[in-house]
Amino acid sequence: MNGKDLLNAKIFGYKTYDEAKEKFEWAQAWELFDGNKKIFNITHECIDRHPAAETAVRIKFEDGHVEEYSFGIISSLSARFANALESRGIDFGDRVAIMLNPSLEFYVTLFGALRRGAIVVPCFPLFGPDALKQRLEDSGAKLLVTNREKMDLVHKTWTGEIITTGSQLNELLEKDVDEVVDIDDYE
DSSP, rough: OOOOHHHHHHHOSSSOOOOHHHHHHHHHHHOOOOOOOOOOOIIIIITTSTTTEEEEEEEEEEEEEEEEEHHHHHHHHHHHHHHHHHTTTTOOEEEEEEEEEEEEEHHHHHHHHHHHHHEEEOOOOOOOOOHHHHHHHHTSSSSSOOOOHHHHHHHHHSSSSEEETHHHHHHHHHHHHHHOOGGGGGG
């Protein structure tokens, strides 16, 4: 039994993928979600509903070192980033472009933007100037989150608002909260 068939059998009782395609109804799947069913929030389903101490993300880098982050850390920091987006005027449905490699900052900005209700525009970190410009213009992005290393490329293609990782992102995460958690503490 392949992975799709196994998942369908485990969750819905289907024996094959073809059977699932034929009989699947969203009403069945909807019962698996434990969040607000009037407003589906992917951040709740992927992050908030899990035990805070459990590992959410494990990143293995080319040099072999591994970083792990818990659901609690990502939940807390992404909520702070969502608040920072709100204070910058990002509303439900606005586009937020993210051009970062897998890292704590990537997951914080991804889930923070989704928590805010923004539409995430993924921008591959190896895009050239033309590819980046096209995605930013076509999407109507109001904000781009990237790292300092990409600023030369970004300034050639983008005149909109930019948040860079590091101290600028840390400052945003520290505003409007009682308890300050420095994102650098989790690197």
